[in-house]
Amino acid sequence: MQEHEKNNRIRVSRHLPTVVGLFIALVLPTLIALIRGFLHRPLTDATRVILSLINSWIWVVILVMLVLFWEHLPLSSIAIRKMSVKDLGWSLLGFLTGVLMFAITTPLVKSLNLSPTGSGILRLAKMPIYLRVVVVFTAGITEEILFRGYPIERLNALTGRLWLGAAIAYVVFVLLHIPFWGIGGAIQIGFWSAIVTLLYVWRRNLPACMLMHVLNDAFAFIVLPMLFAQHLP
Secondary structure (H helix, E strand, C coil): CHHHHHHHHHHHHHHHHHHHHHHHHHHHHHHHHHHHHHCCCCCCHHHHHHHHHHHHHHHHHHHHHHHHHCCCCCHHHHCCCCCCHHHHHHHHHHHHHHHHHHHHHHHHHHHCCCCCHHHHHHHHHCCCHHHHHHHHHHHHHHHHHHHHHHHHHHHHHHHCCHHHHHHHHHHHHHHCCHHHHHHHHHHHHHHHHHHHHHHHHHHCCHHHHHHHHHHHHHHHHHHHHHHCHHHCC
8 A cells, every 4th residue: 555655646647747747838828828818908909918928938838847947858859950941841831831820810810800910010000110020939839838838749659649738738739829819810810820830740849840839929019010010090
């Protein structure tokens, strides 16, 4: 009996860093998103975005420290490794497919009487260009660590099922976008997220996903507002 309890304690202590890491990656952002949703009215869009940026970097720094100094694992354990030429090619293809997916799903979302991502892009376009650049790189880096690299790899390690980890991370990622983008925008982001999740599962290379994410956000938040500046309210 004592030996059994000892083995249980060893098992718990071995998995404790991962459980804490999954809490940081998936649960805390969900709670913060809900809080931001309740505080939607009294806060300006710029304030909400800045708070979101700060939160994202805080959790990523903590998570990286956890990986290195508590789990005692290299960053390659969350798929942060050098990109190959093939990784680069798939990343660019994923970006182009994602752009096409947003174009295809916009009429669908409008037919459901929901607002597509265009309305959120218009709100972001009113912010200073430097803030939008920070948003692009912050989202592309931190969200891929929090919602792809860490949870998918650790859930795969715990369950032995890569697709289960990918599915859980995917659902959380999409739901977290509802407070700012609305249901319609989250639907479109869901289609896009399926592509980047497939890229991750296919290549197991987080920088490739980061590149796809950064290119997507740069196109949406910087290039499109510049192209259609004369049409902005």
